[in-house]
Amino acid sequence: xxxxAEALLALLGVAALVFAAWAAPWLRFVLTxxxxxxxxxxxxxxxxxxxxxxxxxxxFLALGAYTVAFAAPGVPEALVLLPAAALLAGVAGLLIGLFxxxxxxxxxxxxxxxxxxxxxxxxxxxxxxxxGTDGIRVPPLSVAGIEPARETQEWVMFGLALGLALFCAVGxxxxxxxxxxxxxxxxxxxxxxxxxxGVPARRVMLFAYVLSAMMGGAGGALIAMTSRHVTPQLAxxxxxxxxxxxxxxxxxxxALGPFLGAIAFELVRVYAGAAVADAWQMILGGVLLAVIxxxxxxxxxxxxxxxxxxx
Amino acid sequence: MSQPTDVSRRAAVLGAAASGALLWAxxxxxxxxxxxxxxxxxxxxxxxxSGPASVFGVPSRQAAELLVEQINRxxxxxxxxxxxxxxxxxxxxxxxxxxxRRLVQNENVxxxxxxxxxxxxxxxxxxxxxLRKTTLLWDCGTQRVFEEGKHPYAFRTQGxxxxxxxxxLLYLLKTKPDFRSIAVINQDYAWxxxxxELWKAGMDALKPGVRVVAEMFPRxxxxxxxxxxxxxxxxxxxxxxxxxxxxxxxxxVRQAAERRLFERSTFVMPVAEASMQSLGRTMPAGHVIxxxxxxxxxxxxxxxxxxxxxxxxxxxxxxNEYPIYPCHHMAQAFSALQAAYAKAIQxxxxxxxxxxxxxxxxxxxxxxTPTSTITLREDGQGLEDQLVGLSSQGERFPFAVPRDMVIxxxxxxxxxxxxxxVDWLKSLKPDILAQMPAPIAG
Numbered sequence: 001x002x003x004x005a006e007a008l009l010a011l012l013g014v015a016a017l018v019f020a021a022w023a024a025p026w027l028r029f030v031l032t033x034x035x036x037x038x039x040x041x042x043x044x045x046x047x048x049x050x051x052x053x054x055x056x057x058x059x060f061l062a063l064g065a066y067t068v069a070f071a072a073p074g075v076p077e078a079l080v081l082l083p084a085a086a087l088l089a090g091v092a093g094l095l096i097g098l099f100x101x102x103x104x105x106x107x108x109x110x111x112x113x114x115x116x117x118x119x120x121x122x123x124x125x126x127x128x129x130x131x132g133t134d135g136i137r138v139p140p141l142s143v144a145g146i147e148p149a150r151e152t153q154e155w156v157m158f159g160l161a162l163g164l165a166l167f168c169a170v171g172x173x174x175x176x177x178x179x180x181x182x183x184x185x186x187x188x189x190x191x192x193x194x195x196x197x198g199v200p201a202r203r204v205m206l207f208a209y210v211l212s213a214m215m216g217g218a219g220g221a222l223i224a225m226t227s228r229h230v231t232p233q234l235a236x237x238x239x240x241x242x243x244x245x246x247x248x249x250x251x252x253x254x255a256l257g258p259f260l261g262a263i264a265f266e267l268v269r270v271y272a273g274a275a276v277a278d279a280w281q282m283i284l285g286g287v288l289l290a291v292i293x294x295x296x297x298x299x300x301x302x303x304x305x306x307x308x309x310x311x
Numbered sequence: 312m313s314q315p316t317d318v319s320r321r322a323a324v325l326g327a328a329a330s331g332a333l334l335w336a337x338x339x340x341x342x343x344x345x346x347x348x349x350x351x352x353x354x355x356x357x358x359x360x361s362g363p364a365s366v367f368g369v370p371s372r373q374a375a376e377l378l379v380e381q382i383n384r385x386x387x388x389x390x391x392x393x394x395x396x397x398x399x400x401x402x403x404x405x406x407x408x409x410x411x412r413r414l415v416q417n418e419n420v421x422x423x424x425x426x427x428x429x430x431x432x433x434x435x436x437x438x439x440x441x442l443r444k445t446t447l448l449w450d451c452g453t454q455r456v457f458e459e460g461k462h463p464y465a466f467r468t469q470g471x472x473x474x475x476x477x478x479x480l481l482y483l484l485k486t487k488p489d490f491r492s493i494a495v496i497n498q499d500y501a502w503x504x505x506x507x508e509l510w511k512a513g514m515d516a517l518k519p520g521v522r523v524v525a526e527m528f529p530r531x532x533x534x535x536x537x538x539x540x541x542x543x544x545x546x547x548x549x550x551x552x553x554x555x556x557x558x559x560x561x562x563x564v565r566q567a568a569e570r571r572l573f574e575r576s577t578f579v580m581p582v583a584e585a586s587m588q589s590l591g592r593t594m595p596a597g598h599v600i601x602x603x604x605x606x607x608x609x610x611x612x613x614x615x616x617x618x619x620x621x622x623x624x625x626x627x628x629x630x631n632e633y634p635i636y637p638c639h640h641m642a643q644a645f646s647a648l649q650a651a652y653a654k655a656i657q658x659x660x661x662x663x664x665x666x667x668x669x670x671x672x673x674x675x676x677x678x679x680t681p682t683s684t685i686t687l688r689e690d691g692q693g694l695e696d697q698l699v700g701l702s703s704q705g706e707r708f709p710f711a712v713p714r715d716m717v718i719x720x721x722x723x724x725x726x727x728x729x730x731x732x733v734d735w736l737k738s739l740k741p742d743i744l745a746q747m748p749a750p751i752a753g
Contacts, residue, residue, distance in 0.1 A: 026416035030409050127504045133531075134430045134453060134501035135404060137437065150441050223405060229434035233403040269406070270413060277397040278360040278369075 009303065010169065010256055014162065017263070021158055028154050029226060034259075034266040035161035036222035037061075041246045041258035042168055043212030043219075048252045049176065050205060051188030055109040055240050056116030059096075060089045060213045062123065062235035064220025069136040069230045078141045078160070082221050089217020090210050097209035101202050104191075116235055123232035135231030138224050157226050164222070168215055169255040175211070176255070184208055249291055251298020260299045346665030352391045354379075354648070355414030355423040356449075357407060357431060360399040363532060366557040367427050367585065367637040371450065372397055373630050374638035375424075378645045381625070388652045389663070400426060404434040411435050415444050421669070422447065424644050425465075427637065429453035429501060439464040445670045449644040450637055452502065452603070454509075454732040457690045464666075466673045466687050468647040469640045470604055470695035472502070473732040474724035476509040476554070478697035479581045479601045481724070481747055482717055483550065484517055486599075486701070487577055490549035492522040494576075496539050496563070498555050499528035506554040506581070512736035517743070524548045536563050540570050548576050556582040561589045568593055583702070585635040587710040594711035598702045605698035606639035609712045610682045611751040619681035633708075643680050643695075647687070650678035685721075690728045694721035700750070715750040723747075 017035075021028040040061050047054055064085035071081055100111045123130045130136065140147060143156050175181045183204040186194040191201050224230045233239065242265075250261020268287055272280035295302050356375055359368030375395055383392045396418050398410045407426075414420045423446045425435040432451035439446035440462055448456065448467040452475060456467070483490070493514070497503030507526070514521055524546045527539050543551060551572070555563060560583065567573060573595040584602035587594060613619040622642060626634040655664035655672035664672065677686045685693045700713025723746055726735040 024417065026409075026412040029412050033405065033409060124500065127501070132501040132504055134433055134455070137433060227405040227408045227434070228437070229404050229408060229430075231404045231430050231434075234405065266409075269402070270409065273399060273402075273410065274396075274413065274418075277399050280399065281361065 005304075006173075006254060006256065010166070013256065013259070014166070017162065021155075025151075025154075028158050030266050030270055031263065032154075032158045032161045032226045033223055034262040035158075035165045036219040036226065037243065037246060037266070038219075038250075038259035038262035039161075039165055039168055039222065040216040040219035041243050041250065041262060042165075042172055042255060043215035044243055044247050045252055045255070045258055046172065046175075046184065046208045046212045048247065049181070049184040049188065050208060052104065052108045052205070053244065054112040054212075055237065055244070056112030056114070057212070057216055057243050058235050058237070058239035059112070059116035059119045060093060060216030061220035061223070061239065061243070062116075062119065062230075062232070063089050063092055064217030065224035065230040065234050066123065066130070066136075066220075067217070068221045068224035069138050072138050072141060076139055076141045077145070078143045078156075078225055081141070081225070082160070082164075082218060085221035085224075086214045086218040089220070090214040093210040093213020093216075094206070097206045097213070101205040101209055113237060113240065116240055117237060120232050120235040120237075123235055130232070133232055135229055135233075138228040138230065140228075141225055157222070161222050161226075164218060165259055168218075169259070172255045180204060180207060245288060247298075249288065249298055251295075251300035253297055253304060254300045257298055257300035260303075264299060346663050346668070348389075348663040349391060349421070351394045352388055352422075352652075353394050353396060353418060353420040355396045355398065355411075355418065355420040357398045357400050357410065357424065357426050357435070358450075359401055359427050360397065362401040363557055363559075364427055365401070367450070367635070368400070370630075370632075370635055371427070371637035371641045374626060374634060374641040375645070377626060377629055378642060382645065382649070388649055389656050396420060400428055400431050404428075404430050407431050408434050408438060411438050412442070415442050421445070421666075422648060424449045424641075426451045429455075429505075432456055436460075436462045436465045443666050443670075445666060445673065447644045447647060447673075450640045453505065454726065457692050458726070458731050462691060464670050466647070466676075466691045467693045468644045468678075468685065468687070469693050470697060470721060470725070471692065472505060473509055473726050473736070474695070474697050474719070474721060475581050475601060475603050476506050477513055477724040477736065478699050478717075478719040479579050479599050480510060480513050480517070481719065481744060482699040483577075483579055483599055485717075485744055485747055486715070487550070488518075490521065490577070492524050492546075492548045493550040493552060494523070494525040494527070494543055494546060494548040495552045496525075496527045496529065496536070496543070496555070497553060498531045498533075498559060500531045503528055503531075503554060507552070509732060509736060510552060512733045513739060516737050516739045517741050531559075533559060534562055536566050540567050540572055543567075543572055543576065544570065550579060551576045552579045554581050556585060558589075560586045564590055565593055568595055573598065581699075585637070587712070588633055588635070591710050592704060594702055594704070596701070596703050596711070599699060600702045600711070600713055601697065601699045603636050604639060605682050605696040605718060606636060606680070607698050607700075607713055607716070608633055608708060610698065611716055611718075613682040614684065615679065615681060618679075622681050639680070639682075643678075643685060643693075646680055647673070647676065647678045647685070647693075651676055688728055692725070692728075694725060696721050697724055715752060717748055717750050719747070 021031055044057050067085040067088050068081045183199050187201055194201050246261040246265045250257035272283035358371050359365045379393045379395050425446050426432045427450045429451045432448050436456055446465045452472040454472045495507050497507055578598040581601035583600035651672040655668050677684055683696050685695050687693050697719040700716035702711040703714040704711055726732045
């Protein structure tokens with residue numbers, strides 16, 4: 001997709017989101033969570049560029065969320081907690097990354113999965129500290145020192161998520177266009193060649209891994225600040241699967257894909273749940289099957305093909 | 312088929328879907344009206360419709376549908392017909408808080424019945440305060456809700472963890488006073504851990520010196536308990552406590568019965584009632600069983616035997632099984648709803664109450680259940696009696712029901728307002744056993 005088309009699409013998307021959030025107050029919450037998940041999926045997209053699928057990325061999402069839950073009683077300031085969560089996730093990403101970027105393909109995916117399940121068990125079993133599966137309540141937060149009313153708070157969180165999403169999307173686009181980003185595609189096609197060029201593949205991967213962990217942490221922090229209740233479920237493999245699902249649904253072709261996918265996913269889930277409360281999983285599965293069968297490039301693939309047709 | 316038409320058709324479908332979604336979303340922008348009589352009384356109900364806890368969720372949904380039909384046939388509440396909106400709790404708390412908002416802000420429900428899972432309740436209750444929407448905690452058991460904060464719009468129309476654990480403990484202390492060792496085998500999640508903490512606090516206060524020979528928390532969703540059973544057979548504890556429920560409890564009882572563990576140790580199972588129908592004749596006799604309340608099908612002296620029979624028979628006729636405790640908890644929530652609306656409408660001399668007036672009506676409300684009455688305390692907690700007995704197999708039911716039943720008055724086994732359960736249990740004195748009512752043969 002051309003640069004202009006992508007910018008136009010982003011602008012249109014922002015306008016549509018703001019309109020929807022204004023028209024239906026309850027959608028504000030759903031869309032904020034969707035944007036937060038989109039942020040985490042954007043991180044997965046980086047790894048996908050290198051041909052690696054992390055089946056345990058919800059670990060960083062949960063880490064960000066639990067950072068907020070644990071730190072909020074002491075520092076109830078959203079603008080401090082958000083970077084803190086991203087930073088902590090980044091540090092964790094660096095430590096875990098040092099180990100997992102040595103592996104590729106199924107080994108990479110499974111190691112991530114294993115580590116995320118370890119983290120899940122820690123959250124669940126250290127009952128005295130984490131309150132187990134019942135989870136931790138996040139107290140109301142202030143933003144820049146002011147504690148807004150509920151309505152304003154929702155708008156602030158929505159704005160924060162939207163701003164961060166745009167910022168990260170632009171950043172990821174620039175990163176992918178840079179030599180470091182191009183090297184990721186090199187890992188996917190043939191890693192040995194990359195080494196011959198004098199580019200250390202592991203370091204390239206590690207950089208992407210840390211970035212993606214930070215985005216996961218920021219997404220998790222946003223989820224915790226919006227839903228104001230965190231449970232170990234966030235780190236469970238099904239939430240990692242959900243992130244991959246969103247990635248496939250949105251398509252890996254553009255930095256907008258994850259957000260498009262996340263919004264479509266949340267809306268489908270909410271409306272399917274509202275329409276048929278006991279068969280919503282089937283509808284969600286049907287949508288994924290339809291995307292895989294008819295639009296392997298995801299939603300973003302449909303849109304860009306459309307664009308090419310017109311051009 | 313040529314490629315271009317294919318694409319345009321897909322685009323048309325997508326476009327239609329997107330605009331449809333927006334239209335639907337726009338629907339929610341309608342302002343919430345003032346307190347004028349609505350054309351229907353909308354009730355949002357969150358329950359498990361998938362996953363392991365759907366063994367509670369699906370029967371309770373069936374009960375809710377049955378009750379809504381019955382109430383509507385009798386003219387609704389204050390002349391307004393009821394309509395229930397069900398929400399699946401299975402995707403987890405972060406999704407559920409979104410669904411709660413949808414129910415309140417888009418479906419414009421007047422009341423929300425929240426949650427089987429304690430995690431869901433903890434997540435939804437603060438929302439009830441924020442959105443000023445009366446919320447009935449219809450089935451979750453965590454003591455944390457009202458002990459860790461004030462929630463003016465939330466009310467629990469049933470008992471909770473503390474009385475549900477203390478009643479079987481007292482029953483055990485009375486009927487088997489000389490036990491010396493105990494083992495616990497609970498599911499590894501919040502309720503499993505919480506209930507053991509409550510039990511331990513109470514037991515250490517009332518009968519110090521009992522040896523805990525094993526604390527086992529098998530993974531949530533386990534299907535094989537052979538290791539645990541082997542260990543229990545070797546350790547020979549006098550008592551085995553298990554607050555497990557659903558399919559896991561059925562599996563545990565089946566596997567333990569096969570290996571004759573029930574002949575060596577007395578089991579205490581506070582949540583047994585919901586699994587008795589699946590177990591049928593497999594359930595051994597002579598073990599302490601509870602029902603998270605007083606609604607056993609063989610309740611020895613229900614307050615309104617006709618109402619009890621109507622509910623049980625109505626449910627059986629429709630769904631071909633006996634109602635289990637979540638069905639009764641659902642009935643309690645609907646009964647509370649009816650009583651509160653009647654009270655609020657009367658207070659306004661016929662006018663329709665707004666959200667604040669409705670919540671006020673719930674405070675201190677006393678409402679009937681088929682078996683008894685429940686009063687909501689000033690902190691929102693309901694006082695539900697607890698019925699505990701020893702399992703027995705008889706002619707009347709094709710599954711185990713209790714005999715030698717004791718009805719524990721709710722006030723006796725519930726933590727007083729303003730105190731924390733564990734601290735209160737630690738302060739108990741053995742003379743509480745003297746207050747225990749005499750058992751009824753049943």
